[in-house]
Amino acid sequence: MPGKPKGLHKKGKCTMLSPVVTKSSKQLVQLDAGESANVGRKPLFGLDREALAARMVMVGEPGWRGKQLSEALYRQRVAEISEITTLPKLLRQRLADKGWEVDRPSIAQVFQSADGTERYLIQCQGEDAQTVETVWMPEGDGGETGDESDLDIPGAPGLDSETWESNQSQSSSSSIHPALGGQTSQRASLQGKEGPQKSWRRATICVSSQVGCAVNCQFCLTAKLGLQRNLTGGEIAGQVVSVFERQGVEVGRDRVSLVFMGMGEPFLNYDNFMAAVRLLVLEVGLSPQRMTVSTAGIVPGIERFAQEPPELRPRLAISLNAPNDTVRDELMPVNRKWPIAAVIDAARKLKLRSHERITFEYVLLGGLTDGADQAREVARLVRRSGLPAKVNLIAWNPGPGIEYATPQPETVEVFRSSLVAGGIPVYVRQPRGRDIYAACGQLKRTVEG
Numbered sequence: 476m477p478g479k480p481k482g483l484h485k486k487g488k489c490t491m492l493s494p495v496v497t498k499s500s501k502q503l504v505q506l507d508a509g510e511s512a513n514v515g516r517k518p519l520f521g522l523d524r525e526a527l528a529a530r531m532v533m534v535g536e537p538g539w540r541g542k543q544l545s546e547a548l549y550r551q552r553v554a555e556i557s558e559i560t561t562l563p564k565l566l567r568q569r570l571a572d573k574g575w576e577v578d579r580p581s582i583a584q585v586f587q588s589a590d591g592t593e594r595y596l597i598q599c600q601g602e603d604a605q606t607v608e609t610v611w612m613p614e615g616d617g618g619e620t621g622d623e624s625d626l627d628i629p630g631a632p633g634l635d636s637e638t639w640e641s642n643q644s645q646s647s648s649s650s651i652h653p654a655l656g657g658q659t660s661q662r663a664s665l666q667g668k669e670g671p672q673k674s675w676r677r678a679t680i681c682v683s684s685q686v687g688c689a690v691n692c693q694f695c696l697t698a699k700l701g702l703q704r705n706l707t708g709g710e711i712a713g714q715v716v717s718v719f720e721r722q723g724v725e726v727g728r729d730r731v732s733l734v735f736m737g738m739g740e741p742f743l744n745y746d747n748f749m750a751a752v753r754l755l756v757l758e759v760g761l762s763p764q765r766m767t768v769s770t771a772g773i774v775p776g777i778e779r780f781a782q783e784p785p786e787l788r789p790r791l792a793i794s795l796n797a798p799n800d801t802v803r804d805e806l807m808p809v810n811r812k813w814p815i816a817a818v819i820d821a822a823r824k825l826k827l828r829s830h831e832r833i834t835f836e837y838v839l840l841g842g843l844t845d846g847a848d849q850a851r852e853v854a855r856l857v858r859r860s861g862l863p864a865k866v867n868l869i870a871w872n873p874g875p876g877i878e879y880a881t882p883q884p885e886t887v888e889v890f891r892s893s894l895v896a897g898g899i900p901v902y903v904r905q906p907r908g909r910d911i912y913a914a915c916g917q918l919k920r921t922v923e924g
Contacts, residue, residue, distance in 0.1 A: 518578030518600065519556075520548055520716075521709020521750075523758060534573065536566065549758040552720045554579055576600075580713035582721060591675075595718065597683075599710050605703060607683040607738055609714040611722060613675035673723055677730035681915075682714050684748050685739025690771045692796070692807050694838060696874035697738050706739070708750025715755060726760045733761070735768040735789070736915065742768075742776025749783065756787055763789050764828070769836060770794065774813040777821035785828050792834035792867070793818060797844055798852035806844075819860045832900075833862050838869045838915075839887060841880030850890040854897025865900040869915050872906060 519527065527548075528541025543561045547553040556571050583606060584596040593611040598604070687700030715733060718724075724731055733755070735741045741748040748768070755761045766789035770776060780791065795815070797803035803810040822833055835857060839845040857864050868891060871881050882890075887903060894901040904915070 517573070517575045518709060519544060519575060520577050520579040520713055521707055521754070523754060530575075534569065540566075545758050548577065548579070549716065549754065550726070550760070552716055553577065554581070578709070580710050580717055582717050595714075595721075597714050597717065599686075599706070603704070605686045607686055607706065607710075607714070609683060609718060609737060610681040611718055612679045612681070614677060677732075678722070678724075679732045679734060680715060680718050681737045682711060682733055682735050683737030683739055684711055684735055684741040684744050684751075688739050689743060690740045690807070690809050692771065692794075692809075694796075694806060694840060694871055694877060694879055696877060699876065700738075702739075702743075705744040705747055708747045708754060711735075711747060711751035712754040712759070715761075716759065719759075731761075731765070733766045733789075734792075735766070736792070740771055740773060742770045742773035742780070745776050745779055749787075752789060753787060763787055764831075766790065767792050767834065769834075771807055771809050772813050772815075772818040773809070774817050774821045777818065778824060781821070781824040781826070785826070790831065790834065791822065791825060792836050793822060794838075795835045795853070795856075796838045798849040798856065802844065802849075806840075815856070819862070822860075822862060827863060831863065833864045835864055835866045836869060837866055838871050839882045839890060840871050841882040841886070843879065845882045845886050845890055847889055847893055850893035851897060854894050854899050857899050858897065865902065866894055868894075868901060868903045870903075870906060872915055 519530070522530065524541050524545040526541075527544040528538040531540035531544070532538050540562065544559065547559040547561060553559050554577055556567050556575060556577060559567060562570075578600040580597050580599050582595045583598040586594040586596075588594070591613045595609045595611070597607050597609050599607065683706065685705050686703035688695070688697045689702035691698045719726070719731075735748065752763065752766065755766070756763055763786065768780075768789045769792040771794045777791070780788065794807075795803075797806055797810075800810060800814045803815060825833070827833070835853075837844075837853060853866065857866060868887060870887055871879050873879075873881060891901050891903055906915075
């Protein structure tokens, strides 16, 4: 374990928590570790059109029934076999009698923030009855700003320091989760399929890929869960379809972006993650250019990702969070296996689409990683990478038992301005849903109200 880096010390509320790398850390080199939760069951949701056609042939039906099933599951968002009215009633009954189920993940609880964000406790349908969290952010959080697909949106939210400070103040003054002080958080169980009236122009959904996480970033609440298990492709895609149903999203008309930045490390569950992407693109009808996947720096996963065809590949975001390896080793133990240079080398293998950028995500920890010198170091790092890139700054979101501090708005502005002066496109992500533990780094299956 390297010595304590300069600048990582106790300052105010900031105490550096030294990570512990144990034998379980070897999970970081195993892609697709973990067992499927659907062993012995017959779920339909999660199967593509060809697989659904094969299932129909197995029960003595023509293969074109697979297209009917796909339309019902992914476009019409049917949740029960009995509701698939394009199939004959006798066939529906026969499928049910043979144990077939739609088996789409469902929204078990809804937590509503003062800023309009909703955090969902998603009930998976596997035998272990695990839950994960998904977040709906009307109008997004500014993380998509600067992407080519976002440039044609009138009034797209580019967050300057004044806007961020206003949002920060509102979030702090209206904080309603008991752990953050204030009133009791508002919680509601979902009653039926109806949701709120559509009052948004655009939105972002933050999607989980694992139950818990093995990467153990020291500033992230999800890390406290450890890795429970991988989600299947159907469980990952099912989060999106369930939220679409609740919010009345019209695919092809509404501007909705997906960020695979929820619970888990997508590239440690690579096959299931990409299976979900294929379902969302080919069956649901979404554009991969409106999807972004974030990795802590799993080099084998990035290298596999670089081989994906552009028509099925989301954008890539790298969770950087430190200006150099010394600091990153302490904050993100994964860096000890794959340091920054190795991660950037892997990212260079991507054949980027026209105008596409790689995003470097940078969490600002008050008094630890938010200094002006560190900003200049980040700017040099990004420039020397040679990658078409932008930087998204994220002021650290608090969580119980994690002793860091959120930087002051003026500190965020100084950091941002330093990157701009260094020629780096930079955007400040708006904190959304802090009062209900829905913000970046806060997801931990928090059910207390």
